[in-house]
Amino acid sequence: MFFSIIIPLYNRPQEINELLYTLTKQTYLQFEVLVIEDGSADNAKSIVESYANKLDIKYFYKENEGQGFTRNYGFERAKGNYFVIFDSDCLIPADYLEIVKNYLYEHDLDAYGGPDAAHESFTPVQKAISYAMTSPFTTGGIRGNKKHVGQFHPRSFNMGVSRAVWEKVGGFILTRLGEDIEYSIRIHESGFKIGLIPEAKVYHKRRTSFSQFYKQLHFFGRAxxxxxxxxxxxxxxxxxxxxxxxxxxxxxxxxxxxxxxxxxxxxxxxxxxxxxxxxxxxxxxxxxxxxxxxxxxxxxxxxxxxxxxxxxxxxxxxxxxx
Structure with missing residues (x-):
């Protein structure tokens, strides 16, 4: 199992530095990292290149199109037999790829999603935001819960698809406004098997202030x-x-x-x-x-x-x- 980790990036150099550092701690080493800068004014090229002797990593810069099409750009250049998508504001536990690899060998999923959680280093506001996005009293706990409503739709902050899915279904046809849910629905409809890997969590920072959080959730409602x-x-x-x-x-x-x-x-x-x-x-x-x-x-x-x-x-x- 060789993973291609694909990370779209837009004006967040510090975030990508923290994410890449966590990837250097992975216990399973058969993976590459593709960082695709989506037309950022504040680019992270020097930061990404500083990891050249620590990771199998590639940096790309393209015009701004949004996260969905930026992930497609990564799919087209990935060499793995499984593609893993992270948002740039995530921290990845050291055993993440080990967990995913073992689960995929046992359950043979064509696509998967995992839950998110708050890291101990998060600020109280970030922990509260993480709670709001995972609580049974707000989202119903459906973002990473075995007892979800209807089909399980992986979210793009923590999502993987096999090369077979990419070759048959293609990539994202929306670049934002619910692009990950739309993509997972098409994967379902094409007959592929999608599942949740409950232990494959990431620490998702989301937003650092309530005003940013409001804008993000208003966008999710529209999506x-x-x-x-x-x-x-x-x-x-x-x-x-x-x-x-x-x-x-x-x-x-x-x-x-x-x-x-x-x-x-x-x-x-x-x-x-x-x-x-x-x-x-x-x-x-x-x-x-x-x-x-x-x-x-x-x-x-x-x-x-x-x-x-x-x-x-x-x-x-x-x-x-x-």
Whole structure:
């Protein structure tokens, strides 16, 4: 098993340095690394080249097209029989490739995805954001959970596909707005076997501030409607939860102003919900500070996604704008 690790990069030289350092610690050594700079103004060429004597590594610079097409650029130049995709803001455990290799030999998957987690070095905000993206009270725990809803769709921060998939299905046809989900659906429809490797986790930094996190999740909400436009059957009831929460929160605020009895009911439900998040996060992260911040990050996760979802639902589905 020879892996080609493909990493699209855009104006994040420090992140790629931290990621590449973790790859030098891998216990399984049969792999190459392809870093594709997607038209960055602040490029990482010198950083990548500094790893030339530590990794089998190649650096490419191309015009900006977005992460999906940048991964395709890497696919075209990879020599491995299995392609592994990471986001540049990930840290990779030393036994990651060993775990994946052993699992693939046993289960013969054509494509896989793995979960993400918070590293001990992350800031409290990053840990809270990680909680919001993996909590059963926000995402339902479907991003890396065995008990997911419907088909499992690997996410591109931690995803692998065989060369056979690339040769038959091709690469990404969307460069952003849900490109990884669209790709995994086409892999499913082509008859390939996709599965979750639960132990193949990465430490995903995501965003370093709540404002950045809001922008990212608003984009994710819009991406879900983009997937619906390509595959209508892939829109499930669970995907409406952030929008329902957002509408309920706005309704509670309005009721507190115009009809307080109903507002009191809404306040009680919200309080109960946030208490569940607080105590669950406290149990998971062993930190009261992270637990408090998890309330904020979970609120942002739900409302940002919900507003993005509602925006494009009306724009692209109701009013049928392109």
């Amino acid at each position: 879900r409607i983009n997937i619906y436009k390509h595959f209508p059957k892939e829109l499930k009831l669970v995907h409406f939860f952030p929008a329902v929460f957002t509408i309920g929160f706005i309704g509670t605020v309005l009721c507190n102003i115009f009809y307080q009895p109903l507002g009191i009911v809404g306040n009680f439900i919200l309080l109960l919900f946030f208490l569940l998040i607080f105590f669950h996060s406290w149990a998971v992260n062993k930190s009261i500070k992270v637990a408090f911040l998890s309330i904020i990050s979970s609120f942002i996760q739900l409302t940002a996604y919900g507003l993005g979802f509602i925006q494009d639902l009306f724009k692209r589905v109701v009013f049928k704008q392109q």
